[in-house]
Amino acid sequence: MTSTRSRLSGYAVVLLALALLGGLYTAVAAPKSKAEDPVNQSVEVEAGRQLYLQGCSTCHGLNAQGGAGGPSLIGTGGSAVVFQMESGRMPLARGSAQAPRKPVKYDRTQIDQIAAYVESLGGGPMLPKGKLDDGDLALGGDLFRTNCSSCHNFAGVGGALTRSKYAPSLTPADARVIYSAMQSGPENMPRFSDNQLTPDEKRAIVRYVRYVTHESKDPGGARLGHYGPVPEGLAVFLVGIAVCIVITLWIGARA
């Protein structure tokens, strides 16, 4: 072998080794790209934009900048969209002191698409991926009582606020609606940022709300609407006192 050929074959071996090593690394150990498949994401956003133009732009503006009928959605985040639309509050049927819950007009895919579109406009809070209701039940109860029960009642059946506003009952709300309500602070409800109530704490609260509105068994057997002292007092007066009066009348009557 001449010296030139041996040098060339040396280079070839090195190149082959590098290619082999690089290929193996890419196939096995290279980190997967974090970015969403850009084609899929823009399809979602575009689908959301079409739905938005159809059903929301009349009040919220062609570019979600707001209008006479509704505020700007730039920066409100996808979480607010999930809350408002999955509880049926949006699209709003008419103005009132507070948007009421009503039958939902869109399915979950469509809502997620509109949420993706609104999120793309200016960021804002967005629901995390994964389960939203697998938090610590006891912690959730503690946090619920401190932060939520003053307006929503100890068992989540809601309560009155000023001037025809109200904190609604939490019974019809599912995990996505509860989580997004805390994140987005709809209408007069305060916002609970992820710094204030961490995602774990929010999941704990969601778990507790679902529990107390659907699973908790009431000692005594009758929940009386979970409103507390008012229906209990009513039961005492309408049933208990009435029975006492009947007995009193019987005692005093002629045999």
Add this chain to the structure above:
Amino acid sequence: MSDSIRDRLKATPEEPTLTSHGEHPVGDPTVSTHVSYHDDLRSDPRRAKRAEQAVAALFLLSVVGTVGFIATYVWWPFEYGEDGWEFYTPLLGIFFTLALTGIGAGAILWAKTLMVDDETIQERHLLSSSDEDKEGAVAILKEGLEDTGLPRRSLLRNSLLLGGGALAILPLPLVFSLGKFQHKESALAKTSWRKGMRLLDERGRPVKLGDVEVGGVKTVFPDIPGGRRMADSASLLIRMKPEDLHVQPDRKDWVVDGHIVYSIICTHLGCPVKLYEQQTHHLFCPCHQSTFDAADEAKVLFGPAARALPQLPITIDDEGYFVARSDYTEPVGPSYWERKPSYPDKVQ
């Protein structure tokens, strides 16, 4: 009414007779419509028998109640989650009610149906003692006084009065150790907040700038052991846009960038005022609907509260956490008797 009773009434002296027939001028006040069931029962033993059986049934019902109560107490599940556990207390209550009312109702029915119910007259005699007894008692007391020697021995009498009188006024100076003389100010006038105390949330973590968003609220407690349980110190940290927050010049350094802290104890009757409406900035008390404007020093907008909610002066410490600048400058919560009408408004 029986004839003997009627005769006894007529026999009272000075009875005015205004009519020629000798009738009572205002009519006989005795209720004369009383019908004795007893007479019917005497004539109808079958009804009496049935009444007796009804009473017996009620007493036996009471036995059922007792047995049921004991059985429920011993065998019915009561741990949370077991089948039927939620009916444990109602069943105990129902059986206990049966046990007691069985006896009670039986006793009442027995008295109504089977017991004698004639009217009788209770004699009323004078309660005071006879004159002889009264005079005798007075004589004994007089004799006793003579025997002590007091009427004759003036030195004895005067020294006794002096000593007894002195003893009577001995406890009077002790009054100056009580209440108002020792405590210049009511314990209600201060909370546990002091200068430099961090604001802790319900899980004991300090709150820093950026934790609470615009439109958010956080319940905060003082950073001392047991601070979480100090009900008079519970406060609400509210964040709103700085341009929405109206602060008087004296209190510009009581707020931090739109963050403001109020006491949550309603100045009406002490319920926690934590219902915050982020768009209207109203704080609402659920008990009697007092409404406070959080954007304007919690002044009362509506409702029975007489005073605005006290405000806690806050600032940021070196590490970026919220701290109190002092205690509240006025007593928190409802009015009380010793509450002074005006309090210093400056941070101490």
